[in-house]
Amino acid sequence: MLSLARIDAFYGRAHILAGVSLALAKGEVLALLGRNGAGKSTTLKTIIGLVPPASGEILFEGRRIDGLPPNRIAQLGIGWVPEDRRIFTDLTVTENLEVGRQPPREDTPAWTPERLFALFPNLAELRNRSGGRISGGEQQMLTIARTLMGNPKLVLLDEPSEGLAPKVVEQMAETILALKREGLAILLSEQNLHFARLVADRASIIEKGRIRYEGTMDALARDADVQREYLSA
Amino acid sequence: MEAFLANPEQALVQLLTGLAGASSLFLVASGLSIIFGVTRIVNFAHGSFYMLGAFIAYSALEHLPRTPLGFWGGVLAAALAVAAIGLVVELVLLRRIYRAPELFQLLATFGVVLVVQDIALAVWGAEDLLGPRAPGLRGAVTILGQPFPAYDLVLVFIGPAVLGLLMLLFHATRWGVLVRAATQDREMVQALGVNQAWLFTGVFALGSFLAGLGGALQVPREAASLHMDLAIIAEVFVVVVVGGLGSIPGAFLAALLIAVVHAFGIVIFPKITLALIFLVMAVVLVFRPYGLLGRPLAPQRASGDALAARGYGKSDYPGLGLAVIAALALLAFAGGDYALTVLTEILILALFAASLHFMMGPGGMASFGHAAYFGLGAYGAALLVKYWAAPMALGLLAAPLAAGFMGVVFGWFCVRLSGVYLAMLTLAFAQIVWSIAFQWVEVTGGDNGVLGVWPSEWAHAKEAYYLLALALCGASILLLRRMIFAPFGFALRAGRDSPLRAEATGIDLALVQRVAFSIAAAFAGLAGGLFAYATGSVFPTYISISRSVDALLMVLLGGVETLTGPVIGAALFVGLQEQLARATELWRLLLGLIIILLVLAFPQGIAGAAQRLVARRA
Ligand SMILES: Nc1ncnc2c1ncn2[C@@H]1O[C@H](COP(=O)(O)OP(=O)(O)OP(=O)(O)O)[C@@H](O)[C@H]1O
Numbered sequence: 001m002l003s004l005a006r007i008d009a010f011y012g013r014a015h016i017l018a019g020v021s022l023a024l025a026k027g028e029v030l031a032l033l034g035r036n037g038a039g040k041s042t043t044l045k046t047i048i049g050l051v052p053p054a055s056g057e058i059l060f061e062g063r064r065i066d067g068l069p070p071n072r073i074a075q076l077g078i079g080w081v082p083e084d085r086r087i088f089t090d091l092t093v094t095e096n097l098e099v100g101r102q103p104p105r106e107d108t109p110a111w112t113p114e115r116l117f118a119l120f121p122n123l124a125e126l127r128n129r130s131g132g133r134i135s136g137g138e139q140q141m142l143t144i145a146r147t148l149m150g151n152p153k154l155v156l157l158d159e160p161s162e163g164l165a166p167k168v169v170e171q172m173a174e175t176i177l178a179l180k181r182e183g184l185a186i187l188l189s190e191q192n193l194h195f196a197r198l199v200a201d202r203a204s205i206i207e208k209g210r211i212r213y214e215g216t217m218d219a220l221a222r223d224a225d226v227q228r229e230y231l232s233a
Numbered sequence: 234m235e236a237f238l239a240n241p242e243q244a245l246v247q248l249l250t251g252l253a254g255a256s257s258l259f260l261v262a263s264g265l266s267i268i269f270g271v272t273r274i275v276n277f278a279h280g281s282f283y284m285l286g287a288f289i290a291y292s293a294l295e296h297l298p299r300t301p302l303g304f305w306g307g308v309l310a311a312a313l314a315v316a317a318i319g320l321v322v323e324l325v326l327l328r329r330i331y332r333a334p335e336l337f338q339l340l341a342t343f344g345v346v347l348v349v350q351d352i353a354l355a356v357w358g359a360e361d362l363l364g365p366r367a368p369g370l371r372g373a374v375t376i377l378g379q380p381f382p383a384y385d386l387v388l389v390f391i392g393p394a395v396l397g398l399l400m401l402l403f404h405a406t407r408w409g410v411l412v413r414a415a416t417q418d419r420e421m422v423q424a425l426g427v428n429q430a431w432l433f434t435g436v437f438a439l440g441s442f443l444a445g446l447g448g449a450l451q452v453p454r455e456a457a458s459l460h461m462d463l464a465i466i467a468e469v470f471v472v473v474v475v476g477g478l479g480s481i482p483g484a485f486l487a488a489l490l491i492a493v494v495h496a497f498g499i500v501i502f503p504k505i506t507l508a509l510i511f512l513v514m515a516v517v518l519v520f521r522p523y524g525l526l527g528r529p530l531a532p533q534r535a536s537g538d539a540l541a542a543r544g545y546g547k548s549d550y551p552g553l554g555l556a557v558i559a560a561l562a563l564l565a566f567a568g569g570d571y572a573l574t575v576l577t578e579i580l581i582l583a584l585f586a587a588s589l590h591f592m593m594g595p596g597g598m599a600s601f602g603h604a605a606y607f608g609l610g611a612y613g614a615a616l617l618v619k620y621w622a623a624p625m626a627l628g629l630l631a632a633p634l635a636a637g638f639m640g641v642v643f644g645w646f647c648v649r650l651s652g653v654y655l656a657m658l659t660l661a662f663a664q665i666v667w668s669i670a671f672q673w674v675e676v677t678g679g680d681n682g683v684l685g686v687w688p689s690e691w692a693h694a695k696e697a698y699y700l701l702a703l704a705l706c707g708a709s710i711l712l713l714r715r716m717i718f719a720p721f722g723f724a725l726r727a728g729r730d731s732p733l734r735a736e737a738t739g740i741d742l743a744l745v746q747r748v749a750f751s752i753a754a755a756f757a758g759l760a761g762g763l764f765a766y767a768t769g770s771v772f773p774t775y776i777s778i779s780r781s782v783d784a785l786l787m788v789l790l791g792g793v794e795t796l797t798g799p800v801i802g803a804a805l806f807v808g809l810q811e812q813l814a815r816a817t818e819l820w821r822l823l824l825g826l827i828i829i830l831l832v833l834a835f836p837q838g839i840a841g842a843a844q845r846l847v848a849r850r851a
């Protein structure tokens with residue numbers, strides 16, 4: 001469904017991604033693991049079009065999407081959930097969802113605020129609260145819900161477990177699994193191996209902008225050497 | 234005044250007059266605020282759209298039947314026509330420069346101001362045009378025994394009605410919700426699948442519509458004239474700054490406050506109404522730096538851009554500077570009188586531009602009102618001559634001192650703010666100075682200015698004065714350069730690039746910036762003093778918005794990255810203006826178009842572009 005081939009990306013002159021390749025099938029959850037500053041967020045921003053790649057290709061459902069503006073890419077069915085949430089704090093919860101709304105698609109679940117409130121019960125009570133006046137965990141739920149309003153086929157989730165209380169992290173894992181059951185493909189950027197294990201099928205490890213490891217989540221979980229080399233802080 | 238207070242009925246009528254005036258002001262200000270919120274462009278041309286609204290309405294009403302339907306239809310049609318003009322400006326110009334630095338965007342919109350001025354002059358002529366009064370509302374109604382124009386009473390209600398409609402638009406429609414979201418984080422909105430371009434165009438058209446409507450509604454009240462554009466833009470900046478940038482209810486409150494102060498000011502302190510308005514603003518800003526209902530604005534994010542700190546080119550060698558000065562000195566014996574006059578002006582303006590560059594480039598503080606200090610220097614010198622027949626040396630000493638002193642005072646307010654807020658506040662202070670020069674006729678001569686400011690005997694000859702200007706301006710510019718590369722300059726740049734880190738290393742940033750502000754003001758004052766003696770006279774126009782923008786133009790034409798920029802910019806600017814003014818009546822139009830094209834072609838300034846070209850070759 002999604003494939004990146006030899007992607008290079010820059011911020012100004014800084015070379016951030018060097019020949020990154022990834023592939024993701026329909027309904028699959030792929031964890032992109034790596035330490036601070038490894039290039040995980042940049043990879044996701046490259047896919048959604050906020051940081052256009054300098055070279056390489058990105059294919060989504062068989063068509064080139066690199067070079068398209070972010071709004072076109074989003075309209076094709078890719079949803080991006082930023083790591084810093086970027087909630088519209090002046091807008092109410094319902095209005096935040098409205099910003100994300102896109103017309104329904106034939107082959108994907110059509111999300112409505114009501115269905116999302118069922119998935120995120122905490123948000124239901126906060127409908128008319130402004131986005132700046134809800135807790136961090138609630139904001140994390142809202143940013144995912146907002147992206148789902150675009151009825152994406154593929155969701156790019158950037159460190160959704162970061163900074164959340166253990167109970168909320170568990171809830172987050174449940175949510176991701178629920179989305180997977182709906183048939184969504186998910187590319188999850190994570191530092192936390194334990195969280196990734198709860199939800200991902202396969203893992204790729206990125207370091208200094210290069211992919212260093214690819215394998216199933218189970219294989220990675222057993223490979224202490226790789227973990228030591230690329231992950232543990 | 235006592236008679237006035239003893240008569241509450243009259244006070245009420247005065248209040249209503251104020252509220253009527255507030256309506257147009259609110260319409261224009263809310264338009265500016267909406268456009269700024271989403272595009273982050275301070276649209277200088279907003280005043281021009283207001284003016285166009287008035288002119289177009291005037292013409293439309295000439296041809297339409299004198300019925301209420303004809304009148305209101307004409308007003309609405311004029312506003313829609315202005316919206317269409319705004320649409321074209323957005324599609325043709327602004328769309329290409331959303332990623333350019335803030336000040337280049339400003340410059341481009343000022344190019345539009347110039348173009349519109351000449352077009353309006355060509356189409357409607359230089360005469361003021363008073364439109365017909367609104368049919369059915371020609372008379373007066375009686376309120377508490379006092380007559381009050383019926384049309385004004387309608388205006389009193391139009392302001393709140395438009396406020397209500399705007400609130401409805403922004404809260405009850407999807408488009409409005411998207412606009413509010415984009416005001417906060419337009420990149421996120423785009424990543425959620427919304428076409429930004431379409432949103433921007435719509436917002437710009439709406440803002441222009443409001444400006445045009447504001448202008449059209451004024452037609453029965455005051456004559457449409459070619460001065461409306463810059464006059465309203467200064468007032469609108471005040472309203473937007475007082476209300477809080479991006480807040481529509483804030484703009485409404487501020488428009489009420491300003492209009493009421495204005496209405497009462499005219500009765501109680503007719504001499505200083507303008508100054509009074511700006512004083513109100515200063516008071517509000519002391520207590521609420523971001524306006525009544527405003528907040529500090531987070532910059533719009535752009536993920537693709539590098540976070541790299543800006544450098545400061547040191548490629549201009551002081552040795553080269555000295556060589557250029559020596560070569561220029563030789564010109565004194567080669568050039569004719571006219572050439573020397575022009576060269577003297579270039580030198581003075583180069584210093585003026587360099588002083589602005591000093592606070593803008595290394596200091597990161599853009600001023601829309603740098604002419605204030607130029608004018609303070611000029612008036613400082615001229616008034617000494619007028620009242621004490623002071624010699625030139627004293628005048629040239631007083632000029633930087635007077636301007637520097639006011640720089641200390643105004644700088645204290647301005648440095649507390651940053652970005653566009655700071656820039657708008659500097660403009661407002663410049664308008665205070667301008668209004669004092671303009672209104673305090675007894676002392677300053679008002680519009681007639683101060684005449685007879687001639688240099689001392691020994692500097693009378695054109696060559697001598699040219700050499701004097703060269704010596705003073707050259708030395709000042711070299712001194713500014715030294716300061717930029719001295720520890721003080723490093724502290725200043727550190728503060729510009731990352732304020733928090735600078736403060737952590739023990740730099741008293743506010744102090745450094747205040748000092749830089751005052752230094753910039755003092756050197757602008759010296760330039761003003763030199764200019765006064767060069768032309769023999771001083772007028773309020775020295776402090777006008779156009780002159781402030783001239784300085785910005787010079788700096789930006791040359792590029793903010795090096796100190797050579799403003800010098801090249803000044804030469805280019807004066808040369809361009811001289812040539813254009815000689816070649817054609819429509820020099821403003823041409824200058825405006827050239828500015829626009831330059832911004833489109835070199836979004837980093839000419840010196841910046843040249844530097845990059847050299848760097849690429851090397
Ligand atoms: N706008 C920018 N300009 C310059 N460099 C940047 C910018 N954004 C990120 N970087 C750099 O790019 C590199 C990769 O950053 P990225 O955000 O992709 O890492 P990450 O793997 O998501 O890290 P984290 O786990 O901290 O979120 C880092 O070295 C970072 O400092």
Ligand SMILES: [Mg+2]
Binds near residue numbers: 040041042
């Ligand atoms: Mg990251």
